[in-house]
Amino acid sequence: MKLRYLSLSLSVLLASCASGPAYHLDGNRLVLDKNGGQLVLTPLDEDAIQAEFLKAGAVQPASRALVPQQAVKAELTERGNTLVYSLPGMRAEIDKTSLAVSYYRGEQLLLAESSGFLGQEGVNLGFTLQQGEKLMGGGERVLGMDRRGHKLPLYNKASYGYTTEAAQMYYSLPLVISSQKYLLLFDNTASGEMDLGASQGDQMTFSAVGGRRAYVVVASDHFAGLTEEYTQLTGHQPLPPxxxxxxxxxxxxxxxxxxxxxxxxxxxxxxxxxxxxxxxxxxxxxxxxxxxxxxxxxxxxxxxxxxxxxxxxxxxxxxxxxxxxxILTTSSRWDEAVKAGAIALDASGEPATYDFFFGNTxxxxxxxxxxxxxxxxxxxxxxxxxxxxxxxxxxxxxxxxxxxxxxxxxxxxxxxxxxxxxxxxxxxxxxxxxxxxxxxxxxxxxxxxxxxxxxxxxxxxxxxxxxxxxxxxxxxxxxxxxxxxxxxxxxxxxxxxxxxxxxxxxxxxxxxxxxxxxxxxxxxxxxxxxxxxxxxxxxxxxxxxxxxxxxxxxxxxxxxxxxxxxxxxxRSMLMQSDDVKDFDNHHSYFWGDAFLVTPVTEPGAKTVTTQLPEGTWFDFWTGERIEGGRSYSRATSVDTLPVLVKAGSFVPRVAPSQSTDSYSSKELTLHYWADPSVTQAQGQMYEDDGHTPDAYAKGQYQKLLFSAQQQAGLSIQLASQGRYPGMPQSRRLTLVIHHPGAVKAALLDGKPQHFARDADTLTLTFDWDGAPRTLDLQ
Known part of the structure; x- marks a missing residue:
């Protein structure tokens, strides 16, 4: 996240014309008055804009999704009957007559309102879908990766015993991610519906029984960037124990x-x-x-x-x-909960009770x-x-x-x-x-x-x-x-x-x-x-x-x-490749950046097919080298999950312990999958004590940094950053290089080292205190 700052270049501070709304800038927000309410555009980030309709005399509920952001540079200009509200990464163009808003990244139209909040009864919102546009999102659903053409309830609901199709499940989310590389969040917690071109093929609509009249548009050049930007706006998951x-x-x-x-x-x-x-x-x-x-x-x-x-x-x-x-009325806590005022009320102001599977509650x-x-x-x-x-x-x-x-x-x-x-x-x-x-x-x-x-x-x-x-x-x-x-x-x-x-x-x-x-x-x-x-x-x-x-x-x-x-x-194939042809792939996925996994979901399967991304791949179990950019089938047995490793990957491992309480990286094995097609590679391992909250922010961590260069020979560099209480002062590092090619000598900081060699790997072990080290294979 770049440092944000407030700098508004204004062509107009306050304007009004017969054919359009009055509008002004309130800090870094654009406020437009029309139809008994206000349309307010707020830059949340360089690549994100929030649109809100503040209805006259009504209270707009606060967002439960968003977290505070730093101020953002924005520019407001006029172009005929259009207001242009620009951020470094995207812009909104507002028709001054209708107040319909369209969103662009560069010259690319991302999406355009077909029916904005203004003039609408209730909480309703519509956008025009582009030809060929694909949409994922809506939270938990079993409908395929592209959910365009479906009408989806926005109401969290149990889906007991589901299998291969479920349109309504436990965790709905009022957002979509488009093949046009935008994310749209309808920021409303109420019971509602999202119609992704089901009723009208070129229309995407959102509705709710009440609540917040607001949405957020996020833009990025990369599909992974949409998720990263969205979680910046809504908050990151804290590192778990x-x-x-x-x-x-x-x-x-x-x-x-x-x-x-x-x-x-x-x-x-x-x-x-x-x-x-x-x-x-x-x-x-x-x-x-x-x-x-x-x-x-x-x-x-x-x-x-x-x-x-x-x-x-x-x-x-x-x-x-x-x-x-x-809290069941038959439970030992019922009277206590009622006395404490802990129970939701009915319309008469009394603790509401009703029956469900487990009892009266x-x-x-x-x-x-x-x-x-x-x-x-x-x-x-x-x-x-x-x-x-x-x-x-x-x-x-x-x-x-x-x-x-x-x-x-x-x-x-x-x-x-x-x-x-x-x-x-x-x-x-x-x-x-x-x-x-x-x-x-x-x-x-x-x-x-x-x-x-x-x-x-x-x-x-x-x-x-x-x-x-x-x-x-x-x-x-x-x-x-x-x-x-x-x-x-x-x-x-x-x-x-x-x-x-x-x-x-x-x-x-x-x-x-x-x-x-x-x-x-x-x-x-x-x-x-x-x-x-x-x-x-x-x-x-x-x-x-x-x-x-x-x-x-x-x-x-x-x-x-x-x-x-x-x-x-x-991570989806789409997130890694940035290629829309991978939008629908839900058979394989990346585990981090190194592993490509294809679960076996058919009984008695003898072969499994993976659509390989470009590049070079290795079978995790056999070491077989495989050229990417094609469909690849391999035999499988019930003992083996199809897993491939991307050339140029670093994967640190330790001996398994009975519990993570006994975890230690004092004995550390670092695997590297070498290939002439990968001339530069990087990797890292993050470590802290495993339980201190905000260890990284507190500076109580260590990063082990790995890099590789392969041209005439293979060179691997090791370095570290940071320290934390209880960390190993030195590690016994075993370096396993897969497919190293012909090697006559291994030099660690210029000194010859003994190494073991078999058909596919080269292995050497040495003590490492975190200081920079260089291994050259000649």
Whole structure:
């Protein structure tokens, strides 16, 4: 982000004409008066403009999506009947008669209003779509990558047991990303609809039952830049604790302390790494129904929870608890919550109650100070007991009657912001009560910008079937491009399934190695944890989990990059290539910049086909060299996930540990895939203590920097920046160079070194204290 400054070059400070509106500049905002209201354009960044309609006599709700930005240089000029409002990266052209706004980047038209807010009843907005324009967005949907031609509800709603098509799901987002390289956010939290050319092929419309009349347009030369700019405007995901990248034991659910202790012991005995156990609703009640809202341990089933949590912690296992915003009238907390004023009200001002699957209930009002204070008090008590993370479930909310009245508006106006506000409550509370702790917040519903509260959404109650596995890449790539870089699935599938399918299970968990959160989770009819299956399954899954742990230096560096730029860990082919021909590809994806992954989603698959980007690629398992820019098919077996590595990639690895508590890079292996086609390459590894909040901003980190040049020979440079408490003072570095070519000598800072060599790799080991080093292969 460049340094922003306020500098307005004005042709007119205040103007009015018979055929057009009065307009003036208020600071760096352009304000136009017409039709009993004001159209206000505000530069949010060099490449982003917000448009708002301020209706006379009405209060415009504040944005829940945007975070404050620095001032931006802008220019206002006139060209006949057109006002031209220009930023360094884009401009808005406003017709003075109609006040219709069109947006340009250079000479390219990005999009144009067909019906702006002015003169509209309600909250309605329309744009003209261009011929051939493709649109992704709308949050979680299973409709293919291009969602043009669909009419989509803007209403977070559970989609139990979904498979290969779902138009309405847990986490809707009122935004689109266009093949014209713009992002459009309809900044409104209310129940609504987005019509992406379904009713009229060339029209994109947004509507809502009420709320904010505003939208934001972001422009970039690159598709990845749209996501980076959008997350700059709505807030970056904070770097999670390192353990969030480890393996989770999770199911619906562990009924007792004995069951929880058993699963942790089984992982330890099997030598399969484990970092967290997630306790579903049985921690506060013995039955599915009747107990939701207790938010206190069922001491009959969990007689000594604090000791259990402490014992798990000694083994490097963190405890994560489910919580829901529903307080049943049969729960032990109902009277307390009502007395505290924590429950959302009905139209008569009484605590609203209604029936849903789990019983007769009220809903915590996270939009009222009393509701937030009461709810946080329960979280604080659990934190004090040693709980390390929280799972917020049913936060659409799953049942949210229209007659509910919240502290900041009606349920229909605030519905899509409920999970967003809930995540903020937990995030802010942890920051105040435990400023030494990075939050871990697992939730399935939110709004634009929820990533800044540390929210890690998952794709909901997916069917435990091949049909459930198929859309997971599409969902992850869509949500990642829309700012939610930690979207993930219940590995193995959650809902249904009448018998264990080992092939499906293995394929899903293989994919999970290269997704942000590794959490097998399912209904308990079929165990989601590998330790309850036979020795062969334990070996196959255990090896993949160990691979994930060995990649922690690489994965943690991706998490760090996301925290600075918003770039997701899973990246679409489109995001990497910038070529519209890759817009629809949801079969393969990049894990960071190095790995190209193609999950197997068909039973009994013998071959897998990947549309390779340009360049040179290597099979991660066999080392085979492959030329890109074509369709590539390779044989596959149930043991092997198709993974390719891009030539010129640096990938740091460590020996897998039983838990990230034992993580250390003191023994570090650095892999480099060399090829004559790559003459210059760079890489980096980010490291800190894994738990200090804002470690990078505090200067408590180290970066290891790698670069390579290959012409007559191969030269690799190593350097480092920064320090943090507890870091290795020196590392035993093993450098593995794949496909180095003919090598007669290896010189480290000019001194000959012994190296090992086989057909595809060259390996040498030396001590490195972080000082600059150069390795030359001759």
């Amino acid at each position: 390192r353990w969030a990248l480890g393996n989770f034991a999770s199911r619906f659910g562990y009924h007792s302390e004995a069951e929880a202790r058993d699963v942790v012991k089984r992982f330890k005995d099997a030598g399969i790494p484990l970092d967290a156990i997630v306790l579903d609703l049985y921690w506060f009640g013995k039955d599915v129904k009747g107990h939701m809202g207790n938010l206190a341990w069922d001491k009959a089933a969990f007689p000594n929870p604090e000791q259990m949590i402490s014992d798990f912690k000694k083994d490097g296992v963190k405890t994560v608890l489910i919580t829901e915003p529903f 009220g809903l915590v009002d996270v939009f009222s100070p009393k509701g937030r204070d009461w709810f946080w008090d329960k979280y604080q008590g659990l934190l004090d007991q040693g709980v390390a993370g929280f799972w917020g479930d049913l936060g659409e909310p799953e049942v949210h009657p229209s007659n509910l009245v919240h502290g900041e508006g009606s349920s229909d106006e605030l519905h899509n912001a409920y999970g967003h506000r809930w995540a903020q409550l937990v995030y802010d509370g942890i920051g105040q009560h435990r400023p030494d702790m990075r939050p871990f917040i697992l939730m399935r519903s939110g709004y634009a910008g929820s990533q800044r509260f540390g929210m890690m959404p998952w794709t909901g109650d997916v069917s435990r079937s091949w049909g459930g596995l198929k859309p997971q890449v599409e969902l992850a790539l869509q949500m990642g491009a829309q700012g939610l870089g930690y979207i993930h699935s219940d590995l193995g599938g959650f809902a249904g399934g009448d018998k264990f399918d080992p092939e499906l299970y293995l394929r899903w968990l293989q994919y999970g190695v290269f997704q942000p959160v590794f959490r097998p989770h399912a209904q308990e009819d079929i165990a989601p944890e590998p330790v309850y299956h036979d020795a062969a399954i334990q070996k196959q899954v255990g090896d993949y989990i160990k691979l994930r742990y060995s990649l922690l230096p690489y994965n943690y560096s991706l998490a760090f990059e996301n925290s600075l730029t918003g770039k997701p860990l899973m």
